[in-house]
Amino acid sequence: MSKPLLPRLIDEYAERFTTSESPELAALNRKTHLQRGDSVMISGHIQGALLQMLSKMIRPKYVLEIGTFTGYSAICLAAGLQEGGHLHTIEIDEELYDMAQEFIVKTGLEHTITQHTGAALDIIPTLGVPFDLIFIDADKSNYCNYYDIVFPLMPIGGYILADNVLYDGEVVLPPEERSKNARAIHTFNEKVKADDRIEHMLLPVRDGIMVVRKLRD
Numbered sequence: 001m002s003k004p005l006l007p008r009l010i011d012e013y014a015e016r017f018t019t020s021e022s023p024e025l026a027a028l029n030r031k032t033h034l035q036r037g038d039s040v041m042i043s044g045h046i047q048g049a050l051l052q053m054l055s056k057m058i059r060p061k062y063v064l065e066i067g068t069f070t071g072y073s074a075i076c077l078a079a080g081l082q083e084g085g086h087l088h089t090i091e092i093d094e095e096l097y098d099m100a101q102e103f104i105v106k107t108g109l110e111h112t113i114t115q116h117t118g119a120a121l122d123i124i125p126t127l128g129v130p131f132d133l134i135f136i137d138a139d140k141s142n143y144c145n146y147y148d149i150v151f152p153l154m155p156i157g158g159y160i161l162a163d164n165v166l167y168d169g170e171v172v173l174p175p176e177e178r179s180k181n182a183r184a185i186h187t188f189n190e191k192v193k194a195d196d197r198i199e200h201m202l203l204p205v206r207d208g209i210m211v212v213r214k215l216r217d
């Protein structure tokens, strides 16, 4: 899913001219690649830098992340939190908790980031705070459900970022050649496009990030 859509040399050039990863994020990236067969899911340097930058521009009080994996993007998104702000991140695979927590502690964010283990659709209704920045990065078949469940929890002016909306370029294939996940992502993109309560742009960075800003309830 993180196979670069840009030519490799352009990708490497972009990395070279992007602020370096912190030592902690670099160590987390390395450990994820060494220990996880599914390491392709990690946001990594370029997308992580973008998430940090967007979060610092938005200055959210509360952030929700759906899909923690090893914690890389949660740590990036926490970088822009207001004083006293908090990030909730949800992961269904309980085996990932310890690695994410190790690096949340190493970055001094243990009082700022709360990890939740379980299915996001069950946990989101229990959180009870308005989220001004939401990062959707979990099972593609539920993207539309995540959108519907988080939308009422956002104030006007709040943002949703949804990852993998180009799905390795599959979204531009003829419909019959798309995988199930690519079809789900395309349905999500259509849903966003049809929603007149928002403004949105598809940012073709890495695997594609849909940026949504809420205009009205």
Ligand SMILES: C[S@@+](CC[C@H](N)C(=O)[O-])C[C@H]1O[C@@H](n2cnc3c(N)ncnc32)[C@H](O)[C@@H]1O
Pocket (backbone or CB within 6 Å): 041, 042, 043, 044, 066, 067, 068, 069, 070, 071, 072, 073, 074, 090, 091, 092, 093, 096, 118, 119, 120, 121, 137, 138, 139
């Ligand atoms: C692409 S990875 C997340 C990557 C992470 N955000 C990062 O950038 O490093 C997607 C994660 O979503 C988790 N996931 C899948 N279905 C889920 C669900 N229903 N609820 C919560 N997490 C889920 C997976 O176990 C996986 O770890």
